[in-house]
Amino acid sequence: MNLRFILSMGWYYGFYSIIRGPSYVIASLSMPMTMLFLVYMLSRGSLISYAIIGGFISMMSTNALSSAGDAAFFRLELKVQDLFVVSSISSTDYMLGIMLSYLVFSIPGIAVYAALSYIYKVLTPLSALALIAVILIMLVSTSSISFILAGMLTHIRNVWGIVSILSIVLSIIPPIFYPYTYLPKYIVYVLALSPATPAAVIMQGLAGLQPLQPIMAVILVAETVAYFMLARKFIRWTEV
Numbered sequence: 342m343n344l345r346f347i348l349s350m351g352w353y354y355g356f357y358s359i360i361r362g363p364s365y366v367i368a369s370l371s372m373p374m375t376m377l378f379l380v381y382m383l384s385r386g387s388l389i390s391y392a393i394i395g396g397f398i399s400m401m402s403t404n405a406l407s408s409a410g411d412a413a414f415f416r417l418e419l420k421v422q423d424l425f426v427v428s429s430i431s432s433t434d435y436m437l438g439i440m441l442s443y444l445v446f447s448i449p450g451i452a453v454y455a456a457l458s459y460i461y462k463v464l465t466p467l468s469a470l471a472l473i474a475v476i477l478i479m480l481v482s483t484s485s486i487s488f489i490l491a492g493m494l495t496h497i498r499n500v501w502g503i504v505s506i507l508s509i510v511l512s513i514i515p516p517i518f519y520p521y522t523y524l525p526k527y528i529v530y531v532l533a534l535s536p537a538t539p540a541a542v543i544m545q546g547l548a549g550l551q552p553l554q555p556i557m558a559v560i561l562v563a564e565t566v567a568y569f570m571l572a573r574k575f576i577r578w579t580e581v
Contacts, residue, residue: 342431342433342434342437343429343430343431343434346430346434346438347434347437347438347441348441349438350435350438350439350441350442351438351441351442351444351445352445353442354411354438354439354442354446355441355442355443355444355445355446356445358442358446359445359446359448359449365446366446366449366450369400369403369404369407369446369447369450370400370449370450370453372399372400372403372508372512373395373396373399373400373403373450373454374396376392376395376396376399376513376518377389377392377393377395377396377457377518380392380395380518380519388518388519388520389461390461390463390548390550391518391519391520391545391550392518393454393457393458393461393463394458394463394464394472394541394544394545394548394550395517395518395519395541396454396457397451397454397472397476397544398475398476398479398512398517398537398540398541398544399512399513399517399518399537400447400450400451400454401447401451401476401479401480401483402479402483402508402511402512402517402535402536402537403508403512404443404446404447404450405440405443405479405480405483405484405486405487406483406486406487406504406507406508406511406512407443407487407504407508408439408440408443408484408487408488408491409486409487409488409490409491409500409503409504409507410491410500410501410504411439412439412487412488412491412492412576413490413491413494413497413500414497414500416491416492416577417494417495417496417497418497422435422576422577422578426578431578432573432576432578433573435576435578436484436485436488436569436572436573436576439484440480440481440484443480443484444477444480451476455469463548464548467547468544468547468548471543471544471547472544472547475540475543475544475561476540478536478540478561478562478565479536479537479540479561479565481565481568481569482536482561482564482565482568482569483511483536483537484572485565485568485569485571485572486507486511486536486568486572487504488572488575488576489568489571489572489575490503490504490507491575491576492572492575492576492577493575510535511535511536511537512535512537514532514535515532515535515537515538515541516529516532516538516541516542516545517537517538517541520545520550520551521538521541521542521545521551522551522552529542533557533560533564534564536561536564536565536568538557539557539558539560539561539564540561542554542557543557543558543561
């Protein structure tokens with residue numbers, strides 16, 4: 342593992358993206374904050390805790406999915422991936438570097454939701470630590486889906502529309518901003534194909550909002566491993 346490359350990628354493409362384009366940080370918060378407002382208004386505040394927890398998950402999910410655009414752009418337009426292929430950098434280093442950059446890019450949004458969770462007393466110290474672990478695992482799984490998508494694309498023009506659709510399917514439809522018990526059990530398991538679903542179910546349980554479902558932790562870890570292995574296959578690292 343090339344730790345120096347991973348940290349450099351995370352710092353340059355994550356931190357400097359915040360400095361150079363703060364409007365993109367605001368844009369990344371627009372959807373979860375809009376959902377927070379709608380949930381608060383429609384439920385008259387009764388579901389605010391779900392919206393805050395969902396905000397963490399939705400923001401990380403949509404940011405990680407947007408990495409498909411960068412991965413496709415690097416491979417198809419800039420040909421940067423070709424340079425890395427012939428170097429000592431492995432596909433795992435490359436993927437982890439981009440994942441870290443999006444984690445760094447998400448820190449301002451995480452801070453906003455951390456403040457909201459403190460104000461509304463949504464999380465305990467223990468559940469906050471669990472949330473950090475869930476976010477990190479979900480970052481890997483959702484980013485892996487992005488790499489699978491980026492590797493399958495043949496032209497950059499297709500990526501933005503597909504990412505927009507996936508963001509809705511994987512980050513809005515699942516029970517992120519509302520109790521998972523609103524859905525039939527079999528529907529929850531179908532939606533668990535999106536990493537955001539088990540992440541939301543786990544955190545709703547740990548926050549004491551709904552019954553805890555330990556099986557969702559198994560599902561989240563298992564699909565993270567599966568998606569990551571598939572991403573290494575689809576990233577086309579041997580093509581120059």
